Amino acid sequence: MRPSLAVPSVLLCLALLGAGCAAAGPPPPTRPDLAGETPAAAATTGAFSPTDVAWLQLTVAMSERLLPVLELVPARTTDPAWRALAGRVEESQQADLIRSRGLLAESGAPATNPHEGHDMPGMITEAELTALRAARGPAFDRLVARHLRAHLSQAVRIARAEQGSGAHPATTALAATVVRDGSAELARLDRLDPPTRAR
Amino acid sequence: MDRASPRSGIRRRLRLATALGALLVLLGTYGISTTAQADTAQADTSRADAAPGVNAIRVAEFPADCSYSHRLPDDPIIFPGLPGASHMHSFFGATVTDAFTTLPDLINSPTTCNPQVDVSSYWVPTLYRNNVAVEPIISTFYYLGEGVRSDVVARTEPIPQGLRIVAGNARATGPNDSIARWSCLHAGQVPPSKDFVNCPAGTMLESYLDFPQCWNGRDLDSPDHKSHMAYPVNQACPATHPVPVPKLRQVLRYPVSGDPAQFRLASGPGYTMHGDFFNAWPVAEMARRVNDCIRPVIKCGHDGRPL
Secondary structure, three states, X not given: OHHHHHHHHHHHHHHHHHHHHHOOOOOOOOOXXXXXOOHHHHHOOOOOOHHHHHHHHHHHHHHHHHHHHHHHHHXXXXXXXXXXXXXXXXXXXXXXHHHHHHHHXXXXXXXXXXXXXXXXXXXXXXXXXXXXXXXXXXXHHHHHHHHHHHXXXXXXXXXXXXXXXXXXHHHHHXXXXXXXXXXXXXXHHHHXXXXXXXX | OOOOOOXXXXXXHHHHHHHHOHHXXXXXXXXXXXXXXXXXXXXHHHHHHOOOOOOOOOOOEEEEEEOEEEEEOOOOOOOOOOOOOOOOEEEEEEOOOOOOOOHHHHHOOOEOXXXXXXXXXXXXXXXXXXXXXXXXXXXXXXXXXXXXXXHHHOOOOOOOOOOEEEEEOOOOOOHHHOOOEEEEEOOXXXXXXXXXXXXXXXXXXXXXEEOOOEEOOXXXXXXXXXXXXXXXXXXXXXXXXXXXXXXXXXXXXXXXOEOHHHEXXXXXXXXXXXXXXEOOOOHHHHHHHHHHHHOOOOEEXXXXXXX
8 A cells, every 4th residue: 555655745746846856866856945955956956055055144143243333433542453344344244144135135144134133153242242342443443353352263264155055146245345344354353352362 | 673663664754855855755744634535544453553552651742862972163054054153053963963953964873862863953052151061961852742632642743853942042132031950950949940940969950951842734944943833822733823733841850969050051141041953854764753752651661662
């Protein structure tokens, strides 16, 4: 009796999913936006892969967390080099944020960010932000340097991963921008605040 | 175990599955429920095979004990293809899991589980005591027929291979939006809490987490990684998620006690405890356990045989 089950299964499969059932071998996604499948599977549909969406959501959450830090800089340090660096980073973060929000909307992902309120690697925590607000001068510069370095290093790390694993061309292009800008900003940061210095 | 295991029908189905791939397996399972005659015959046979002896323990349960395997800041469900994107996770079961893991990787993976047929991957945020990682010394994953009415338990379906389930709330901002449960092993007098508890010296901090057990019958995952699964409502699976599967209960025992202030999870306070499950049980092994342990309400051991 059991082998007969194959027939209804195949029929059901075809009825539910159409052409998607024809693919044998690795498990095809049951929906184009099905998360967790291989990026290549989604790429065939020309859609955003789960990797693209996950990276965009994380990138938005990280930028939103960094901007309040950068906004503290002008009022708390007079060093023009720091002010210039903060301005550059803020500019690129704002631009990336607009692009990544737009791509997220295009992908059809939920508007609510799954990482909101969650301390992910590279993100400044609420307690750290409080400490930062209280600091001034060189102490403030050191704290900013630490958070900027943590943020930019993590942003570049995951953008590189998106470049390698992502599928959607405009999204991987944005990842390339993040890698390029982030690496340049890290280099400037290293000149202002050498990483070997005791912190 | 080989001789006793799956009925020949299951073996045929397994061969079919191997030939056609995991999606067909999933939908084959779905197909069974739509072909009522075959389903009834199957259920009748299995009941006869597994008729509870006088000593059977009437609890619908089979376990897998999967010790700690490795740590990585990866999450193949939430951040697929993005190594390093996650907070630190401790992995149990399959030993290969990383940011890129897919079902075929798990199927071919070594495992820390007893039974060794369970090559599923289970992971949780790493626990730190004074910023030093601590891993559970007991990590048991129970598959249960409970939380729903007995007639629902009797028609429990196997968890489809490749299904991903998350439980708990990594973003919880307080106990109210958490289902975490912390308690003390061998110290029942300490009331359980959604945040870390202060366990007496000589006892162990333990975490319980129940996964949703109602499946939408269609998707192995969903964009938010949650909406293809649901918890029961009024002891039954809701119409949106009509397929009851065994309830996964994760029980972790950490060799730590004392002041909760020394503890944190990689995801934050104790109430951010969460678990991720990527099912890679061989289809036949899962089906046999559902038939022999869950549906007839019999407590089984690691081999999936009545205790």
